[in-house]
Amino acid sequence: xxxxxxTSDEVLVxxxxxxxxxxxxxxxxxxxxxxxxxxxxxxxxxxxxxEAGPAAGRSRLAGVxxxxxxxxxxxxxxxxxxxAIGPDGNLYxxxxxxxxxxxxxxxxxxxxxxxxxxxxxxxDAGLDPAILHRFAAVTIxxxxxxxxxxxxxxxxxxxxxxxxxxxxxxxxxxxxxx
Numbered sequence: 001x002x003x004x005x006x007t008s009d010e011v012l013v014x015x016x017x018x019x020x021x022x023x024x025x026x027x028x029x030x031x032x033x034x035x036x037x038x039x040x041x042x043x044x045x046x047x048x049x050x051e052a053g054p055a056a057g058r059s060r061l062a063g064v065x066x067x068x069x070x071x072x073x074x075x076x077x078x079x080x081x082x083x084a085i086g087p088d089g090n091l092y093x094x095x096x097x098x099x100x101x102x103x104x105x106x107x108x109x110x111x112x113x114x115x116x117x118x119x120x121x122x123x124d125a126g127l128d129p130a131i132l133h134r135f136a137a138v139t140i141x142x143x144x145x146x147x148x149x150x151x152x153x154x155x156x157x158x159x160x161x162x163x164x165x166x167x168x169x170x171x172x173x174x175x176x177x178x
């Protein structure tokens with residue numbers, strides 16, 4: 001691994017804590033986490049290719065493994081691992097993180113992601129660590145934004161429905177790449 005980046009992001013979600021933790025439990029089992037991760041990871045890798053060249057594009061997300069949801073009176077925490085296939089064809093943990101929900105008012109919940117984001121070996125690219133940090137931050141921001149949307153809109157039609165051509169899930173655009 002050439003780049004391991006500690007990352008954290010948070011967003012306020014316009015939904016009460018009890019509803020948000022119930023919805024997070026559902027999201028962990030219905031494919032929304034995978035869809036959001038695939039979109040965010042793909043967008044991050046596409047942007048990274050512009051900086052690092054085609055070698056970065058030979059990595060792809062292989063899956064998302066959520067852990068068990070752990071709940072207390074004022075917190076819900078879900079462990080999460082993204083697994084990716086690197087340019088060498090080997091599986092590696094692209095993200096190990098915790099998603100946390102905490103009450104932030106009667107009808108507002110704070111969604112936080114804290115973890116370690118890893119990129120496949122890009123030693124040949126000679127990237128500055130600050131660039132790796134930027135791409136990790138943008139990737140995680142895209143992921144957490146999609147989760148926030150799914151928590152606020154439980155039908156999640158934009159995240160779960162197929163594209164008109166029957167292809168990949170239609171996902172609203174995310175943040176611009178650096």
